[in-house]
Amino acid sequence: MMRDAAYAAGLVAPEGSQEYAGGRDRLHIISEPEAGAVHCVLWKDLGLKPNQSFMVCDAGGGTIDTAIYQIFREWNVTQIAERCASSGASCGSHFLDINFRAYLEQWHQTRNIPLSSENLARYMHAFTYTQKLGRHLYFECFDVSDYYNTDLSDDEFFNGQLVVPVSDLQERVFDPSSGPIQNSCHIFQVLGVLEAQLKRVGSVNALLLETFHERLHGRILNPMDPDIATSLGTAQSGLAESLIQRPIGAPTIIASKSYIIGIGPNIAIGRRGNWKLRTAAGMMNGFNGVSEAQYLVGEPVLQEFTKTSSNPSDSVFVARVYTSDSAEMRADTSGGDLEHIVDWEIDLSDIPLFKRNVQNSPRKRFDTEAHVVWLSDGERGGRLRLPGIPGN
Incomplete structure (x- = not known):
């Protein structure tokens, strides 16, 4: 939808046109938590420095979306790396x-x-x-x-x-919505997020903010106008190279001793656009990766992805599991030292969401968003779990 709007507005040449060459490279889509993270890093009042971690909480009208980011420097370039992210708690x-x-x-x-x-x-x-x-x-x-x-x-x-x-x-x-908020605060405490600096940007949700302040006291710092913080972060991300002579991105962190799911070519990782054909991109599960103990008791390794299908028969993709034995935490930029464990094919043709997409777009390209989950409870394989579709 965002790409179609950009094409209609003339910001980027549409696919197939004479002016299309390089058009997708000029269109960069950034998520709200990522935009909030960029704003936090460039917000002088915070004084964030390399190796510090912070949490962005986007609490607007829908769900509570949270993400933990870490600032680091490589070759004199400042980057923002995503350590973990979650979306849920439908209490906006x-x-x-x-x-x-x-x-x-x-x-x-x-x-x-x-x-x-x-x-x-x-x-x-x-x-x-x-x-x-x-x-x-x-x-x-x-x-x-x-x-x-x-x-x-x-x-x-x-x-x-x-x-x-x-x-x-x-x-x-109010009570049906305040319950998930209380649970979210409790989860943050249990996971030890209180040790990180908690920063909050995004649309105003008074009930959530009041509860956070009650539970977390003065650890949350709000921008002067949180309603436009994500807009500022988006603009700052696009202008970062010319403004401060250093590109700011939000790659995924590969934690030490972690397990990683990679999606095969022609599938976008984490809704970052189909032009990014990464085969060894991953997402760690948890704040410090998936430990061996968690792995043995069946802790799922989960990867969000978008499958772009050119026709109704284009329903199969390959998921690949890697592990990282590196003792250091690093950004996911080139795959690094990843050991390949197992591959398996996943077919979306029997999934209700895919069938609906086929009916709605019989002759057009369409996207199917889902999560790939690998369960290591004695089974050497994976299953597909689609949001909002019980039983899959």
């Missing part, structure tokens, strides 16, 4: 809206009152901007005719306004 403001809408629908259904689209839109808008304080919240009704001649009390509907107890919102709307 968007999910609060979903919970509130479900609450409204059930509230009207139990009272046999129709919920018109106009009233629903007014309630949702008011929920976004109203101060959620006091014992009751009052939401102005757009059309009050549906509420006439009902047995509603003043504690349910008063003076043309829907009355909602805050206790109901706490139980039905």
Whole structure:
């Protein structure tokens, strides 16, 4: 979608055109956590130095996306290396809206009152901007005719306004989202992330930020305007070479004694664009790699990837497992000293997501995003797990 928008805007020549030569090399797509990491490194108030690690937490309307980065220098070039990343905890403001809408629908259904689209839109808008304080919240009704001649009390509907107890919102709307936030904070403590400098950029999520401050105290430092921090990081990443005479990238860290999954040619690693044909790129599992003990008890080695298919029969790819015996942590730039362990073929043709993509794009190229997971619990092979598709 982003590439199509860039082509439509004339920023990059589309594929197949006479001006296409080198076009993809001029289009670089950076993720929000990576943009936040670039902004942190160039943010003078932080004073980050080589060999320091920091965490970027992008907590906006959807999920909580976190990534640990380390700053290092090689040949007088400063780089940002990703040590590990995770995405989950669906507890952003968007999910609060979903919970509130479900609450409204059930509230009207139990009272046999129709919920018109106009009233629903007014309630949702008011929920976004109203101060959620006091014992009751009052939401102005757009059309009050549906509420006439009902047995509603003043504690349910008063003076043309829907009355909602805050206790109901706490139980039905906020608690389902606050639980994952509490768990995320607990996980960060268990994994020892408190020993790193915690930096937070991205869209404002008041509930998450308040919980983090309560649990982690003064270890989180916010930009003056976190809403545009990722935009600044994106611009700084593109201009880094001309501004500070040093390229800033975000390669993946290969930890010492780690196991790595590589995806075969023509498959992009970590959504970084199909023009990057890396066969030995990997992602460590955990903050210090996958130890032998974890490996023996079945700890999964996981790699996110995007399979680009040119036609419905283009469904097979090769996954390769490597190990690194190096005692030093280093950036994944050229593959390095990696020992090949095993290969296996994975066929996406029976996966529901792939079938839907074939139906939606029968004559066009399409992408299938997934995770490759290698389980070392006595089986010499792997399985494919697609997000949102149970049973795979």
